[in-house]
Amino acid sequence: MEHGAEEKKSLATAEAAREAGGTNPSFLGELFMGRLRTGMIFPWPAQDPGEKAAGDAVLEKLKSFLEEHVDADRIDREKEVPRSVIEGLREMGLFGIKIPREYGGLGLSQINYNRILHLVASHCGSTALLLSVHQSIGVSQPVMMFGTEEQRRRYLPRLAAGAISAFALTEPGVGSDPSHMTTTAVPSEDGSAWLINGRKLWTTNGPIAELLVVTARTNDPEADRPEITAFIVEGKSEGLVTEHRCDFMGLKGIRNGLLSFHNVRVSGEDILTGVGEGLKLALRTLNIGRLSIPAFCGGVMKHALTICRIWGNERRQWGVPVGRHEAVAAKIARIAADAFAVDSLAWLGATFADRGEPDLRLEAAADKLFCTKAMWRALDETLQVRGGRGYETADSLRGRGEAGIPVERMLRDARLYLIGEGTSEILHLFIAREALDPHLKATGITSIGDPVDFKKAFRFYIRWYPGLLRPGCSASRNVSLPPGLRRHLRYVENASRRLARDLFHMMVRHGQGLQRKQMVLARLVDVGVELFAMGAVLSRAGSPQAPSGAEELADLFCRQARRRIGSLRREAYCNDDRRVYDLSRKVLEGEFPWLEENILCTWKGDDGIG
Structure with a gap:
């Protein structure tokens, strides 16, 4: 089959499996259309006191269990979660966290589920993944979502009791x-x-x-x-x-x-x-499974931040603690601001799920995309702050009399999160497809290769596009925020209009070929995701229940996000994408054999995959 036909078949299969959007709008989807729906994320969703108490009780017991019985470095060394650990988790009911009580589970919310995974992942990634895969994408979630009553009664009690x-x-x-x-x-x-x-x-x-x-x-x-x-x-x-x-x-x-x-x-x-x-x-x-990954990321980043704080105060270089040196201080501040954003997105995504939002595809994908990238930056910088000790294993550190701080293991464990349940590259394409969906409908395109209905498109764009040219703050004006944060929300509203215009401009420039402009689409997607993250931190920092220092963290995060957005927008219009792609083709075709000289690579290709 020719390459074009193969591509069309693959795209048609993926398109046929797409979910229809819900009746309620998606917050991120609306951002891509230039509309800031503040009512979807403001006010900040506080957890019900009774539900929080139920989660707190589990967390207290679980924290003691992890400290006393889960040796994360031993698990990493011996490549096994001990049976005693699995049995302990079963006794606490942690294989049925979200399974309703009538089927033998704990019946907890997505928020409490995320809080539990957050704690476990901060200590041991392998144990957290064992629990998460079982419940986020394993049998229990599909059965709860799609199973018949007979299937629920047959399988959910077994799963809640610990059938992995x-x-x-x-x-x-x-x-x-x-x-x-x-x-x-x-x-x-x-x-x-x-x-x-x-x-x-x-x-x-x-x-x-x-x-x-x-x-x-x-x-x-x-x-x-x-x-x-x-x-x-x-x-x-x-x-x-x-x-x-x-x-x-x-x-x-x-x-x-x-x-x-x-x-x-x-x-x-x-x-x-x-x-x-x-x-x-x-x-x-x-989609549901992706909501747990930000919880993992938040736990790992907070552990990394704790390591940086303690080390930044204790380790001295040139007469002062290393944390006082500006180069190290910049890393610590960024980790703190990003951790606040990741925690906010994880909470917001879980809230959407608990509300029963009919359409959280974009939010789940954006949460996973943003949080995994932020976590990787944080761990990379934590290793740099620790220097050689960050690169050394915890066992080796203990073997020579130092504290076994597991930065090296944390970095190795966390790398999977940028790959599993949708790579960052796939999520960029997924979010881009969903962001383009209103435009495809407006132009009468229902499947790959359909011609544009220009009359229908004209009727839509003649009303929609002029509204994006008027700067305004109608949505942000209705939200109560401290003055230092209000300007950031105004920026989100106006930037969402610019994003919508940018997306339209790229459609005009590239037509249906836009689907192949993956680097351009990735930049525009990242702009939308950054705006979503800004909205989350502003909502949380502006809440009466906001923790101490939240306003300062939110301000720094928004300042840095705005700089990233500015860079992404410039690169969307002025870039080297064509040259990059052409050069890549030449490399693939073997036109630079001298770049591979004087090396030993035992793999010759043709391994039978595909």
């Missing part, structure tokens, strides 16, 4: 493009069941899972568009084998594997939400 679960989606040759999924499910000869055959890669919890959600193709492999179905599969099913346990740069304690399915028999009663609905289920599950 996983989600098997990715394949060795298939990443974010589901149109090439090769795992199949066909009816058995007697029609009483389905037989699954194929392989699934990078299935976290897979080797130890008692239950899995498995996606498989259920129509003819030669069909133009795959029909993907989701099945609940018992982990001990005959024909289900762990071929290989994967070992990673970090998160050494997770059990992640390459799974193979050889005529694995599954009842038709274990299909989730219907034949052919598996891809939509996967995408919606990932």
